[in-house]
Amino acid sequence: MRTAILAALDHGDGGILRSGMPLRGRSVLAWQGRAVRALGCERVICLIDHFGEDIIALQRTVEGDGGEFHAVRSGRQLPGLLRGEDELVVLLDGLVVDPETLQAVTCGDGDLAKGVATLPASHPLAQAHPDAFERIDRERAWAGVLVMRGAPARQLAELPGDGAVIPLLLRLALQSGIAGRPVPPEMIGEGEWLLATSGEALAGRERTLIDRSLAERSWTGPGLVLAQAIARRVAPRAAASAPLAAAGATLALLVAGAVLAGFGFAPAGLGVAAAGALAGASAQAAAMVARALLGVDAPRLPGGWFTALSDTFAGG
Known part of the structure; x- marks a missing residue:
């Protein structure tokens, strides 16, 4: 089963959850849910610390569209939901990326392809948010998108339950030999690939989209x-x-x-x-x-x- 793993845990400026920040009339989490559903994810699993309004809204949207939704509080709950042959699409908490761009990054020849999306370690995003866009090696950082099989993720059952799940999934994917897939530079231009850190940053993204549309x-x-x-x-x-x-x-x-x-x-x-x-x-x-x-x-x-x-x- 094609499964998306999202998270609503990290906070941005002012202590607001990145996933709950408003963008284009919806929460960042809602846009992530829309993007992964457009990729064909039949099931959405969201890591949470409390069951808030944005989680309820995402659940209603996914289930109302015929999908399956789970909210979990610990990485140890994931192995019980996953099978080894499942296709997993993992997004960084608070990542803002359009569905079309996400599809271009994750699909090769029209099919979902395993890979760790990367950007240069010198990129401003990686420099400004090293805890989010983690270094993979000297030259590359994670871009916040990951496609892997369920088998490596099932190893979460053997790891401490209090670890940060998304970074653990990244490490398990790399250890299993999944290759890096560089995000084309034109896809990570100004405002195209964004971390929801503040309302001001997201407002800037909206202004860019409006300017382009009216042009x-x-x-x-x-x-x-x-x-x-x-x-x-x-x-x-x-x-x-x-x-x-x-x-x-x-x-x-x-x-x-x-x-x-x-x-x-x-x-x-x-x-x-x-x-x-x-x-x-x-x-x-x-x-x-x-x-x-x-x-x-x-x-x-x-x-x-x-x-x-x-x-x-x-x-x-």
Whole structure:
């Protein structure tokens, strides 16, 4: 069985659990759960010290999607859940990595491949967080992702139960001869491969994603500039609802404008229609932000008429 092993134990700045820090409207742990489920992990095991809200939310998500979930407090509980032939995907506590990037790192020729993901020991992440991104040798550090068989992990039954489980799994994998797999430099660029140490660090990641998403199209014209500014302010806080809310406002305003024009109030109708076009442009911008923040879970808007309205009215 393909099994993910996650952890919700380590604390970041301010004593907050790294796994519980908010990112793009969800906890870091929720994003890890989404990433490993996208890899095909049928079962998720999470190491915890208490059964908090984030753990309950992850359990509901995994089980609601047909998966199996276990929360354990000790490494000695793992061998009883694992078989030697199981495929294990192990993530560092608090690691932030997109599902697409995780798949690229862990899969060779489309199949999950055993390996210890590595980054250069001189990399800023390894230098700033040596306890998390552990040195493997003089030149390499662990990158926070590991794919191994269940057989070495079953040796946890023979080790002290109070040891840090994720580092122990790393050592057992290396001792079993699993090779290192360097993470391509372009995948660990600024904000692409991140440890959740503080809210500020995660907010910076969100800003990077928003900037990239809005750079996909030109926002020239006063109306489009305003629409982009509205999306920057509103969409990150309500990524799942803002695009559809703006689309609804667009329809309402356009209908109202047409009604006013039909009753002879053409200037007022044109003004209301222009407001509808601005709402449409805002919906487009919010949808771009939502896709960047939520990925496949982002709401989808109707097609080309939104763009046509924005170009006609809001861009002028």
